[in-house]
Amino acid sequence: MSLSANPTAPGIPRLKASAVRFGILPEPQSQPNTAQIPKFVNVLTPLKTTMTLLDDEQTRICVICLDWTAVPLHVTRHWSRKLSAELHIPPEQVLFFNSHNHSDIPLIAGPPRFLEWGMPPYEEAEVHLNGVGEELERQLLENAHRLADELQPVHVYWGTAQEDRITYNRKGRRPDGTTFFMREEDRLLEGEDFRGDIDTQAPIVVFRNLHGDAVAAWIQFTGHPVTSYHPENPVVHGDYPQISCDFVGRHLGAHSDVPVGFFQGCCGDVNAKGMFRGGAEMATQLGEMIGQSYVDAIPGLTLSVQDGMDFVELKADIPLSGLPSEEVLQKELEEIEDFIERARSGDPDTLTCAGLNFPRDLSPAYRGGLVERIRHWTVWALAQWQSKTAEQLPRVFPMPFWALRVGDVGIVAMPCEPFQEVGREIRKHSPFPLTIPCAYANYVTGYMPDETSIGDREYMSSFHRYSALPDQSIRPRPPFAKPGGNVIAQTAVQYFRELNNR
Numbered sequence: 001m002s003l004s005a006n007p008t009a010p011g012i013p014r015l016k017a018s019a020v021r022f023g024i025l026p027e028p029q030s031q032p033n034t035a036q037i038p039k040f041v042n043v044l045t046p047l048k049t050t051m052t053l054l055d056d057e058q059t060r061i062c063v064i065c066l067d068w069t070a071v072p073l074h075v076t077r078h079w080s081r082k083l084s085a086e087l088h089i090p091p092e093q094v095l096f097f098n099s100h101n102h103s104d105i106p107l108i109a110g111p112p113r114f115l116e117w118g119m120p121p122y123e124e125a126e127v128h129l130n131g132v133g134e135e136l137e138r139q140l141l142e143n144a145h146r147l148a149d150e151l152q153p154v155h156v157y158w159g160t161a162q163e164d165r166i167t168y169n170r171k172g173r174r175p176d177g178t179t180f181f182m183r184e185e186d187r188l189l190e191g192e193d194f195r196g197d198i199d200t201q202a203p204i205v206v207f208r209n210l211h212g213d214a215v216a217a218w219i220q221f222t223g224h225p226v227t228s229y230h231p232e233n234p235v236v237h238g239d240y241p242q243i244s245c246d247f248v249g250r251h252l253g254a255h256s257d258v259p260v261g262f263f264q265g266c267c268g269d270v271n272a273k274g275m276f277r278g279g280a281e282m283a284t285q286l287g288e289m290i291g292q293s294y295v296d297a298i299p300g301l302t303l304s305v306q307d308g309m310d311f312v313e314l315k316a317d318i319p320l321s322g323l324p325s326e327e328v329l330q331k332e333l334e335e336i337e338d339f340i341e342r343a344r345s346g347d348p349d350t351l352t353c354a355g356l357n358f359p360r361d362l363s364p365a366y367r368g369g370l371v372e373r374i375r376h377w378t379v380w381a382l383a384q385w386q387s388k389t390a391e392q393l394p395r396v397f398p399m400p401f402w403a404l405r406v407g408d409v410g411i412v413a414m415p416c417e418p419f420q421e422v423g424r425e426i427r428k429h430s431p432f433p434l435t436i437p438c439a440y441a442n443y444v445t446g447y448m449p450d451e452t453s454i455g456d457r458e459y460m461s462s463f464h465r466y467s468a469l470p471d472q473s474i475r476p477r478p479p480f481a482k483p484g485g486n487v488i489a490q491t492a493v494q495y496f497r498e499l500n501n502r
Contacts (some may be wrong), residue, residue: 014307015407016055017207018150019216020143021249021259023048026105026132026236043236044228044280047104049136050245050261052207052216053087053147054406056308061404062087062094062147064140065218065261067242068104071096073116073415073443074125075108075133079140086144092313095402095413098440099241100264102229103283107133116415117446118467118474119394154207154215156304156407158434161202161297166240166286167223169196169420170271171458179458180357184275198222198270199420201427203436204294205409206252206301214252219244219294220436222265222420227278227286232366237280240272243287244294251295263411263438266423268447268460276361302433304407310499311404316488318397318448321481326385333378336371343368354378355457377468380476393478399445401488403495408433412492413441414448418485419460421450425489431500448485455479 023046050065062083080091087094109130116122129137172182180186187194199222206217225239245260252258274282323329332354339353343364350364351357354374358367384390402413410432414422416439423437447463449456456462468476483490 012210013153013155014056015154015156015309016151017052017154017215018147018152019050019052019207019259019261020146021048021050021245021257022139022143024132024135024139029105039232039234041105041234041236045236045238045242047101047236048238048242048245049139050216050259051140051143051147052218052259052261053151054309055151059309059311060087060089060093061309061311062089062144063097063261064095065097065099065263067099067101067238067262068107069100069102070098070440070444071107072125073122075127075129076442077124078127079137082137082141083144086141087148093311095404096442097261097263097413097438098444099225099239099262100267100417100440101225101239101241103225103235103237103239105132105236106130107136109133115474116443117463119477120398152209152215154209156409157206157208157301158304158407158409159204159297159301160434161204161290161293162200163202163221163290163293164195164198164200166290167198167270167272168194169198169269170224171269171453171460178355179453179456179461181459183359183361184273184277185359185361187273197420199265199423202290202293202297203434204248204297204301205406205434205436206298213254214258217248217252217258217260218263219248219260220263220265220438221290222267222423223270223272224267224275225272225283226276227272227274228280228283230276230361232363235280237283238287239283240287240290243284244291247288247291248294251298263436264440266414266418266420266437266439268417268419268439268449269453270420276359302408304409306405306408309404309406311402312495313400313402314491314495316399316401316491318399318484318487319481320393320395320397320478323381323384323390323393323478326382329378329382329385333375333382336375336378339371340368340375343371355462356459374465376470377465377476380468397477397480399488401492402441403492405432405496405499410435410496412437412488414439414488415441415443416445416448416485417460418448418488419450419453421452422448422485422489425450425486426492429489429493430496432496435496448488449480451483451486454482454484
């Protein structure tokens, strides 16, 4: 049915929903950070999960929103299979969304935490959950029974708030045109209120039963939750996504908090303010600020014209380019090895290397550990030239993603970290009144630059250099080529247009 068709007649909607929200409070522990330096983790808040079950008599979908950085593919597949058996649905109709909260804690026992930064296909590794992962699995399965029993007819209401106070564009550009990763110390040099180009749209979807009571809600925003995060002083804290969900849930609930799930937007180049300097108190403040913005938007929500939902898995073939020349790679390897040696000796001026930049908020030892990661890729790339296999590398990165329509709302779920222009293109060309682009769905392949960022050398745009490990547990990949992540947007919009014209 086209959105231009007559509105659904008043009555009992076909769509049903139920939802639950729960938290897990981990034990304080020591864990290695990104640079593999063990650090003690201080637990400040639980990490929360919201499960929403939707059923329109033809399709049943379980949407799970977690306050974790990411959950590896083999774990989400493991949980999808178990939940599909409980809910009597295909495994692909269980969707996991991560807030990308950096102040989390591992779910699996030991490495590898991420298996999907390189080239697919990805190995179906055996799942070894730790205590936190086992508790999360227990609660997911236990609550699945409850959700199936509590389904009730719902109308879908939607709207958008605007929020421009808590994020900034973290992709800086120097006078010579080169790019750099703008962390908080760099942002403050531009002015205390510097924001740059940010996505200020803050969508909210509320599911109301026949009495008008909220059964569940979803909110989305675009910005890395890194305000409470410091890799060398780690904490467990839900950051602004969790705080905002709780804030909205308290407002919507007449007698008890309504379960609210958070969808992260295309924040590959957008940060929450306070990175490495903000702390838990500032993260809470930002969460309450955006929470109030959602609450202010609730009185103006629009009732969906369409009932029911649609769901499909799609695929985008992202083009890959060739490797840098052997001469360029050799020169960069020499620069990398010199940087690592100086960082290990404590040189405070180890701040730039091979197009990357680092803040003084990180120790030289930590900076050296980060550059060690790109050394593995550079060595691998050189080996491809030396073995004469560079020209035989893949030229396409196949990426599945998922599209969902609920009422008048379109949702695009991507297993990557797209730059905000990818999400803007989806919204601009979608036929639906509200379209919500969501990153970090089911697993995370890493950063996905839009067409304008292809070829840049800062951390996010050249993330392919983090797709190699010395134990060869992931398959390194070449850089992306134009149009980059815009292929995802084009594929999603084409599907939505076809769906809208049925």
